[in-house]
Amino acid sequence: MYVWLLSDREMKASSTPQTVPGLEVKIEQLRFRTASEEGGDRPLVCQYYLSIRNGSDRTIRLQGRKWVLTEQETGEKVVIEGEGIVGSFPELPPGGKFRYSSYHLYRRTTMAEGAYFGRDDGGRSIVVGVPPFRMTVGAAGEADQALF
Numbered sequence: 001m002y003v004w005l006l007s008d009r010e011m012k013a014s015s016t017p018q019t020v021p022g023l024e025v026k027i028e029q030l031r032f033r034t035a036s037e038e039g040g041d042r043p044l045v046c047q048y049y050l051s052i053r054n055g056s057d058r059t060i061r062l063q064g065r066k067w068v069l070t071e072q073e074t075g076e077k078v079v080i081e082g083e084g085i086v087g088s089f090p091e092l093p094p095g096g097k098f099r100y101s102s103y104h105l106y107r108r109t110t111m112a113e114g115a116y117f118g119r120d121d122g123g124r125s126i127v128v129g130v131p132p133f134r135m136t137v138g139a140a141g142e143a144d145q146a147l148f
Contacts, residue, residue, distance in 0.1 A: 017117055017127035022055030023092075025116070025130045028099075032135070035105065043105040046135040051099040052116065052128065054092035060126060061091045062098070062118040067130075072109045080104075085116065110135045 029049040035042040054060050066081040083089075090098040104112055114130035 017125040019128065020056045020058065020060065020120065020126050022057075023060060023126065023128045024053055024055065025128055026051050026053065027131055027133055030133060030135075043107050044135070044137065045103050045105060046112070047101060047103040048112075048133070049099070049101040050130070051097055052090070052092065053097045054094060056120075057094050059091060059093045059096075059121040060118055061089060061120075062116050063089055064118070065114060065116050067104070067112060067114040069104060069106065069135075070111045070113075071106075072111060072134075074108075089118075104135060106135050107137075109137055 027048060027050045031045075031047040031049075033045050033047075035045055052062065062085055064081065064083045065085055066079065069078040069080070070076070085098075086100050086102055092098055104110075111132055111134055112130075113132045115127050116130070117125065117127045120126050
């Protein structure tokens with residue numbers, strides 16, 4: 001179960017978001033590498049490939065996302081949120097699917113959690129969580145990790 005705090009703007013725009021049975025996020029692949037070949041104190045890159053599938057009977061329009069990155073050693077959190085998903089506002093009819101890739105930069109082992117929010121065709125606010133994943137320091141340079 002995912003619980004997300006919404007910004008004031010989101011709270012004013014709607015009632016409490018609901019989960020939608022059949023709307024799901026799947027992480028398809030994680031790729032780890034250094035930000036440059038020079039190494040040193042450069043950040044590491046975790047590129048993720050994921051899909052959002054609408055197995056519900058409603059059309060869903062995704063309007064934004066929120067990621068929480070928690071460094072495991074210090075507990076320090078970085079929150080990344082904003083409108084759209086990689087520059088778009090996907091509309092998923094029943095049976096529809098949206099796929100994309102993006103990345104996070106990190107320096108130490110970090111846990112990534114996230115959620116997407118939007119509205120269904122009845123104007124109700126919805127939220128769907130992203131399965132958490134770990135970005136590890138030793139992962140840079142290792143083979144891609146396919147998650148199925």
